[in-house]
Amino acid sequence: MAEVKCFVPQTLQEALEIRKQYHAIPLAGGSDLMVAGSMGAGVTPKFAGDVVVITNLPELKGIRELDDGSVEIGACTTSAEIAASELVHPLVRDAASRMGAIALRNSATIGGNIGNASPKGDMPQPLILLDAEVVLRSADGERRMLVDEYIIATKKTALRDDELIVSVVIPKQSFTHIFYRKIGMRRANAISKLTLSAAATVKDGVVVDFRASSGAAGPKVARCRKAEEILIGKKISELNTCKEEFLDAWNGVISPHAMPEYRRNTTRRLLTHFIDALAAGHPEGRVE
Amino acid sequence: MFSEIRFTLNGEQKIYTGDPLRRLIDVLRDDYGLTGSKEGCGEGECGACSIIKDGKLVTSCIIPVAGVNGCELLTIEGIRDTEKGKCIIDAYAEGGAVQCGFCIPGMVMATYVLLNNNPDPSEEEIRVGISGNICRCTGYDLIVECIALAAKKGAALWQK
Numbered sequence: 123m124a125e126v127k128c129f130v131p132q133t134l135q136e137a138l139e140i141r142k143q144y145h146a147i148p149l150a151g152g153s154d155l156m157v158a159g160s161m162g163a164g165v166t167p168k169f170a171g172d173v174v175v176i177t178n179l180p181e182l183k184g185i186r187e188l189d190d191g192s193v194e195i196g197a198c199t200t201s202a203e204i205a206a207s208e209l210v211h212p213l214v215r216d217a218a219s220r221m222g223a224i225a226l227r228n229s230a231t232i233g234g235n236i237g238n239a240s241p242k243g244d245m246p247q248p249l250i251l252l253d254a255e256v257v258l259r260s261a262d263g264e265r266r267m268l269v270d271e272y273i274i275a276t277k278k279t280a281l282r283d284d285e286l287i288v289s290v291v292i293p294k295q296s297f298t299h300i301f302y303r304k305i306g307m308r309r310a311n312a313i314s315k316l317t318l319s320a321a322a323t324v325k326d327g328v329v330v331d332f333r334a335s336s337g338a339a340g341p342k343v344a345r346c347r348k349a350e351e352i353l354i355g356k357k358i359s360e361l362n363t364c365k366e367e368f369l370d371a372w373n374g375v376i377s378p379h380a381m382p383e384y385r386r387n388t389t390r391r392l393l394t395h396f397i398d399a400l401a402a403g404h405p406e407g408r409v410e
Numbered sequence: 411m412f413s414e415i416r417f418t419l420n421g422e423q424k425i426y427t428g429d430p431l432r433r434l435i436d437v438l439r440d441d442y443g444l445t446g447s448k449e450g451c452g453e454g455e456c457g458a459c460s461i462i463k464d465g466k467l468v469t470s471c472i473i474p475v476a477g478v479n480g481c482e483l484l485t486i487e488g489i490r491d492t493e494k495g496k497c498i499i500d501a502y503a504e505g506g507a508v509q510c511g512f513c514i515p516g517m518v519m520a521t522y523v524l525l526n527n528n529p530d531p532s533e534e535e536i537r538v539g540i541s542g543n544i545c546r547c548t549g550y551d552l553i554v555e556c557i558a559l560a561a562k563k564g565a566a567l568w569q570k
Contacts, residue, residue: 128430130413130476149474156433156472157453164440166432167474173431175476202466223542224520226454228466229473310541311455 127172134181137174137286138261145283146172150182150198150234153226182233182288185209191294194257197233197287201245204232211292212408213248213319216302220244223311233287239273239342244304246273247337248319250345254292260284266291276341297321297331301396301409305388314338316385320396322353329356329400334393339385340377349375353397361401369393415479419444420488430476435459437475438485446486446515450544457543460516461485467523467542486515489522497564498522498557505556509547516543521557529568530561 129146131137140146147169149155159167176182182198185207193209204210205219205227221227221235221244235245236256250270257266258281269290272280281287301320306312317337323330332353335345349371356364369390376385399409415426419442426437438444438461447470450458454472461470462484489495498521501507508514517540524531524539531539536557537550545553561568 126431128474128476130415130430130479132413149477151472152474152477153454153472156474160452163449163452164436166429169431175430175474175479177473177477178479178481222454223457224523224539225457225460225467225469225542226472228463228468229454229477310538311544 126169129172129174131174131176131179134179134259134286134288135261137176137179138259138284140174141286142261142284144172144174146174148237148286149173149175150177150231150237151200151229152177153222153230154234154238154240176286177231182286188291193292193294195232195290195292197289198231199233201227201230201232201235211248211252211295213251213300213302213321214245214254214292217244217248217304217317217319220304220306226311232290236269236273236290237279237281237287239275239277239279241276241341241343242314242338244314244317244337247317247335247343248302249290249292250343251319251321251333251335252292252295254290256287257289257291258282258285259288260286264288270343270345273342295321296323298323298325298406299396299400299404299409300407301392301399303392316388318389318392320393322396322400324358324400327358329353329358329361334372334396336372336375336389339375339389340379344375346372346375358401358403361397365394365397365401368397415476417478417480418482420483420485426475428475431474434461434470434473434475434478438470444485444487446490448512448515450512455542455544456513457516457520457540458513460519460543462519462523465523465526467520469542484519486518489518494522494525494564494567497567498525498560501556501560501563502553505552505559507549507553507556509545509549513543513545513547517545517553521560524557525561525564525568529565529570531557533558 129140182196201218201221235243255266256272299322305316320334322332352368448458450456454469459470520540
């Protein structure tokens with residue numbers, strides 16, 4: 123096997139030229155790639171091709187609010203930075219703050235977590251609920267697409283071999299009620315068994331927006347707009363009667379593989395909890 | 411095909427010219443002789459290899475040395491003779507936090523970051539602060555008590 127080349131560019135432009143010429147694998151925080159390629163103590167991890175290390179590129183760091191109220195997060199912004207930022211939507215902060223433990227959150231990046239496209243990755247789940255987009259740049263141009271479209275399946279994305287994820291843009295969203303749960307084996311340092319975000323807006327007793335997204339429940343994060351539509355437009359007094367239809371429709375988004383009974387049952391209980399809170403006139407804010 | 415990697419290690423400027431994809435822990439231990447950082451799991455889960463990168467706790471087993479280009483690094487060797495380092499180490503010794511000792515360098519680094527950011531942590535905040543550090547002797551309670559002791563005895567150091 124030819125020796126793997128490693129590039130350590132100082133600017134984004136250099137990194138994009140390297141992507142164009144060598145199609146080198148982008149390494150952001152390293153928390154997935156360094157472990158996947160690990161060869162044990164004292165040995166350089168193995169990579170499937172050349173590598174471009176983008177960890178410290180200043181152009182890929184930071185969180186800013188754009189003129190239209192949306193929030194742009196640089197691809198190499200860490201989970202800890204996202205969890206600490208008041209600019210970022212609370213559901214995304216929840217997911218970032220529950221990833222691994224402190225040290226991991228100081229290394230793992232939002233771009234890496236999306237680019238790795240693991241179904242158990244924590245960041246895509248609330249981002250897909252919020253209709254967030256990834257900004258992809260190459261030496262020749264830029265394009266944007268929904269995170270939901272970018273992640274095709276487990277470990278498969280729409281990234282071209284000359285592109286880098288440069289940022290994630292979360293559109294301005296406000297809901298009257300939000301809910302987040304991560305189910306793992308421990309409180310800290312756990313890989314998700316199941317995650318769920320839900321958000322709703324209730325206005326004058328009517329559900330005008332309802333969304334949910336399930337993570338770690340299939341080959342990619344799942345939303346089911348058809349199921350969501352069952353609840354949208356309903357009065358909160360009607361939620362009890364249409365809840366079962368919604369929950370049955372949501373069953374379909376949970377993959378039939380890997381303990382579907384457990385995942386469906388737990389997801390049903392979480393969604394029921396949130397919908398019951400709405401039906402009971404829960405005050406605006408977070409449903410615990 | 412790569413430039414030099416420059417970083418500050420325990421206050422000294424270093425220029426590294428080897429393989430940029432080597433794990434930081436290997437470079438620290440094998441090239442610079444800093445064997446205080448231990449390798450436990452090699453997957454960033456156990457915290458034994460914790461060091462401080464630009465003021466933040468990171469696990470050095472999952473970072474390639476290229477990932478610290480331009481950064482300031484502190485290892486256990488860089489803090490052990492400082493006032494704050496001695497405060498933590500003395501408290502650990504006084505309260506009997508150390509059993510086999512393998513996790514302790516990582517625990518000390520996590521304690522250092524915790525007390526720097528939060529000079530008077532609650533028990534819960536201490537437990538969260540070391541939640542990425544696994545002690546296989548399972549001696550967590552004594553470690554938690556010793557961190558509280560370090561906060562109390564070193565109050566003047568941490569309150570800044």
